[in-house]
Amino acid sequence: MRWKVRVLVRLKEGLNDPEGRVIGNALKNLGYRVESLKVPKCFEFFLESEKPEEEVEEMCRKLLANPLIHTWEYTIEPVE
Amino acid sequence: MPRFAVIVFPGTNCDFETVDAIRKAGGEAERVWYKESIKDYDGVVLPGGFSYADYLRAGAIAARQKIIEEVRELAENGSPVLGICNGFQILTEAGLLPGALRPNKIPRFICKWVNLRVMDTETAFTSLYEPGEIIRMPIAHAEGNYYVDDPYKVRIVFQYSDESGKVDEESNPNGSVMNIAGVANEKGNVLGMMPHPERASDIFLGSEDGLKVFRSMVEWVKR
Numbered sequence: 001m002r003w004k005v006r007v008l009v010r011l012k013e014g015l016n017d018p019e020g021r022v023i024g025n026a027l028k029n030l031g032y033r034v035e036s037l038k039v040p041k042c043f044e045f046f047l048e049s050e051k052p053e054e055e056v057e058e059m060c061r062k063l064l065a066n067p068l069i070h071t072w073e074y075t076i077e078p079v080e
Numbered sequence: 081m082p083r084f085a086v087i088v089f090p091g092t093n094c095d096f097e098t099v100d101a102i103r104k105a106g107g108e109a110e111r112v113w114y115k116e117s118i119k120d121y122d123g124v125v126l127p128g129g130f131s132y133a134d135y136l137r138a139g140a141i142a143a144r145q146k147i148i149e150e151v152r153e154l155a156e157n158g159s160p161v162l163g164i165c166n167g168f169q170i171l172t173e174a175g176l177l178p179g180a181l182r183p184n185k186i187p188r189f190i191c192k193w194v195n196l197r198v199m200d201t202e203t204a205f206t207s208l209y210e211p212g213e214i215i216r217m218p219i220a221h222a223e224g225n226y227y228v229d230d231p232y233k234v235r236i237v238f239q240y241s242d243e244s245g246k247v248d249e250e251s252n253p254n255g256s257v258m259n260i261a262g263v264a265n266e267k268g269n270v271l272g273m274m275p276h277p278e279r280a281s282d283i284f285l286g287s288e289d290g291l292k293v294f295r296s297m298v299e300w301v302k303r
Binding site for chain 1 (some may be wrong): 187229
């Protein structure tokens with residue numbers, strides 16, 4: 001089976017996201033009332049697999065995220 | 081004479097300087113490409129730089145290369161394993177040291193001289209320092225903000241301080257928890273540090289304070 005996968009990796013709640021702070025401040029300077037902007041990382045790919053959830057979970061734990069400082073979520077859709 | 085491997089990944093720098101510093105400290109050292117083997121060496125240094133362009137997270141891709149399994153074996157056998165800057169990032173990503181290195185609190189590249197306080201002289205890399213000694217070395221990094229859930233559980237080796245040894249917020253260049261600049265594993269044979277001892281290994285460079293890191297490492301192997 002072929003799947004389309006999208007993974008979002010976020011810094012854990014309470015951890016400082018300096019990139020997000022700078023971008024948020026830049027938007028504020030443009031006059032927008034933005035609050036606590038965060039910059040998650042997004043990964044999109046196609047995956048050939050019989051157990052996509054298991055494999056994607058493993059990919060997150062092994063490489064895409066650092067479990068000490070990140071949380072992750074993903075969507076997996078079959079490709080026709 | 082103790083022989084050390086200085087591992088080179090795509091994007092590594094400081095490797096020649098590290099080799100020079102080890103030789104000056106009385107050891108033998110060679111640059112080893114990451115696809116080769118380090119099995120015959122007495123110890124290993126992961127030098128600074130920007131392996132794999134710091135993509136994903138600094139050190140993350142290098143930490144998943146095959147050679148890291150050999151580094152793990154050396155570490156488990158008690159051989160000295162030193163990670164400097166990017167090398168520190170690689171060692172935490174590989175799980176050989178606790179914690180993680182995040183982007184600096186003020187998100188930009190910092191390159192400057194800092195003072196460090198030597199907190200632990202029982203490791204393979206600090207035995208020639210005096211406890212509490214204040215030393216000077218340069219830092220050069222964008223992701224040196226050390227984080228660990230419980231800093232009281234890790235073996236803190238260096239802390240950022242001022243010239244008198246005071247460890248406070250003002251002397252913390254990157255936001256590291258408890259001003260941590262270097263940590264070791266429980267056994268003291270694996271050390272990761274953000275400052276560059278090889279850039280402080282000759283008076284011509286402005287300081288010789290870093291040389292004792294390499295001298296201690298050479299002595300440790302001879303023992």
